[in-house]
Amino acid sequence: MxxxxxxxxxxxxxxxxxxxxxxxxxxxxxxxxxxxxxVKGAVKEGIEDVKDTVEGIKEGLSDKEDK
Structure with missing residues (x-):
């Protein structure tokens, strides 16, 4: 985490x-x-979840480009 x-x-x-x-x-x-x-904690957590999702998408796209 x-x-x-x-x-x-x-x-x-x-x-x-x-x-x-x-x-x-x-x-x-x-x-x-x-x-x-x-609420502040929940918002921070949501932002981090979005960051993780974007990072996963970037990695997925990068993997497809490498193939």
Missing amino acids: SKEKNEANLDKVSGSVKETVGKVTDNEKLQSEGAAEK
Whole structure:
């Protein structure tokens, strides 16, 4: 797993923790920060997935050109 995907997962996990703690402690600010951090992690992960897909397509095209 790439460094960027690890960071995305860390954002999602820490966001979930913050959101849960915010809910339990009735802290709306912390809850909102956690939700935003989860979204940030999901977006980062999506970007990395797109990068991986593009890289796979490039490799596939390169393999076809070599034949």
